[in-house]
Amino acid sequence: MDISLLLQFFINGCMLGMMYALVAVGFTLFFGVLDVIVFSHGDSVMVGAFAGLTFYLLGVYAVPGLPVWASAFFVFLAGMAFVAGAGMLISRFVIMPLRAAPALNTLLATMMLGTVMREAVRLFFPDGSNPKPFPRLLPDWSWKFGDVLLRFDNLALFVAGCLLIVGVAMLINHTRLGMAIRAVAQDAEAAQIMGVNFPLIVLATFAIGSAVAAFAGLMNGLYYNEINFNLGLLLGAIGFSSAVIGGLGNVYGAILGGFVFAFLQVVGTVAMPFSSAYKDVFAFGVVIVLMAIFPTGILSERQSQRV
Amino acid sequence: MPNSRDFLRCSALAALLFTYIGFLLGAEEELSIAAYLLCGAGVVIALVLFDVFSAIERLVQANETFWQVLMLAGTLALIAVFHQDHYTLFLIGTIFIYSVAVLGINVQLGYAGVINFSGASFFGIGGYTAAVFLQNTSIPGSLTLPLGGLFAAVIGSLLLLPVLRTSGHYSALVTMAFALLMKVFLEVSEWLGGPQGLSLPPLEFMGINFAEDIVIMGKECSFYVKYDMVCLALLVLAFVFVRRVERSWMGLAMDAVRIDETAAACFGVNVTRWKITAFTMGNFVIGMAGALYAMMLSYINPSNFTFSDSLLFLSILLLGGIGSIWGVIAATAFMVVIPEKFQVVQEYRYLIYSAMVLAMILFRPSGLLPRKPRSYAMGGRS
């Protein structure tokens, strides 16, 4: 196999990995503070993409001739804010009431919620059951290195994704809010006793995680130039897998997991060129094997059980 | 045998119940269906409010065997009433098969607490097994049922190691990954027909061709009557089997494992053994159901066995009440019939399903007919 094709695969892998990592960060954050898997998170990604599209159309309609940079900025900001709000509503009305329920109930409830979101977009978004073209918000510059094509928008998205992840990490590790989130993640009860406003922290965490998910959704739209109501299911499963591979509750693990999953898909594509559809069979198969070898993830979750 | 008062009460109840179901199944206009549903819901709410419902539950519990006979008789009567109506008979058969599949999930999750998000995959494995064997070999149709179960159980055993080693969300992920993997695999594998799927030759066993209409006692009957009989037989078998598992030391051991693994191990319960038993038994039951479903549909493709269908199985279980066998059957009937009958909501059915289950989990997590404390005696408690 020639080197330029490999490089192209590498670039694709990086883009996918960034997207998965962004989704996985949400899963792992929510699990950290509340010990729940919010499976509708994948559909938050989808809602983010659709919200972005809607805001773009609204923006074009309201302010014709808006410069490209401004509209891209506006779409990202509005989409992320919208999904952050939705995430807060979800945490307030679905997740918090189920705190005392068995883990399975929460998992199923959020899956059902995901279906509600998915179906709502399919049924109520104009012509929602068909794929929608996603606008090109970024200039389509590209550079050619031999046979390798490096697109400017990919590079910009990748850099922005990195910045977002670094931002989230800074927020969690170096701010008062982040300290409160970490405190709740370690011991919600003790944190409350020490004066941490637990419901507020949960809301904040959901806002952050959901905004990051919306970014991933917009990135997905820009990368594939197309979105559909169904994209959240697979992205949710992949994000969940990545978070689990990295060890739930561990932000760096989630990022690692995202890139590992993307890497697996790329390897699947390279190893089985006869049908690229097998790449998911391969990737999920490896996830199952990984789970058998590392039952609590590669960067293992801290385990404590009181008997 | 119950005393004469209980005899009359039970019979009257069963008669009312099945008359209602009959009218509901027979109704064709959406307005009348809506009216029936509202009536039904109103009656149930009234019964619960005036505390009659728990009295009925006690009555049924005390006369368990008799009640089961009544239910069987009522079902047969329904089939007799709709003997020419292909569509309704097909619905009834679907209810039976889905109930069997969810009973399989119930053994896994409801008893041993093994999470299975790939129910539809094992259902599909059973179906594809039946299709492949019926297409390529001369194995009689009756044998493909246990074969479907066997293949589901064997392929399921590939998941045993990761499922046993992980717990909670991690094992949920393993089965979820398997469900997605299976779906993609079925779609891309040309050998299994790819997205077009496979068609099955008409079922034939004991000299009966299942694709032809029959004449019973001078009446023309739809060929689905035959399928319904086989499905009903499978449901009865699954019912008796799961009941007996529940009311035995096996069921108790599984309960102990589900509720508290560590404590169970401290009392000598072999946690691994019971998880394996439950997972394998459940997959076997699901696989059998899948094989029969494929035969009844006579044509299967990957979109019959998606992750959403796995979720549907779990939703039915939760809606009916985890561990509750009658709950499973009632919830299946509800989830299968409503969208099919209500063409208006057909388009919206997944939305309505999921909203309903979500509300259920939030406001009544024990389900419609919650599981009762175990009694080991068969046939009812005095």
Added chain:
Amino acid sequence: MNKVLFSCEGLTMKFGGLTALNRLDLGIDEGDILGLVGPNGSGKTTFFNVVTGIYRPTEGRVFFDGKDITGASSQTVFEAGIARTFQRSRLCLELSIFDNIMIGNFKRHDLGFVSNIFRRKTFQKTCEEEVEKAIELIRLLNPELVGSIHKPVADLSMIDRRRIEICRALIGKPKLLFLDEPSAGMTHDETNQLMDEILAMKSDERQLTIVLIEHEMGIIGKVTTRCAVLNFGEKLCDGTYQSIVENPLVQEAYLGREVTEDEV
């Protein structure tokens, strides 16, 4: 001289940097009631967990009834004859009293497929016999519970739950019974009552050996034949109740050390 039923040598359990048990040597004679005392976090429950196979010891050996059971699984330990209760009641709340007690009895049950699914008549008969046995046992502790034997445990009070836990541990006829703070969450009177019941039961079953974790020294003095005191995972001393109460090391662990003049 009684025979030694249980002993451990140099038993050590480390969780990362924390040493929960440090080179513990302990011997228990058959028929004893050993009180295990010590401040919170001194390693009492860890000792139970290490012996019953919930944790694998870092070092050391455990012998029971002449066999080496170091690092054996919970299941093996139970089958060898050690049953236990838990500090936080770990009954199956949604199951009935009878079910919960039967969980302690799997050793004697036939768990085979054929006998459970197909031979229902025989199953029914053994089941009725088991109900009789369970009732007999419950009657020893609280006769009032006999009537609600098929009701869920969730409806019971704390003390009744403890009783059911003890029944569950006893029905398998263990040689050694670990009681992990059975008085937790109960009033003083209830504790006394439960201890009397345990003593009454013990007088029926002379061979039974009991290890009891308990905070209240009065109870320890009343119930136990011997005591061992743990502090920071190490054994401070063991002996009769009188000897440990008078031991200055124990007083120091519980009450703190008197500050001597040169330290001031």
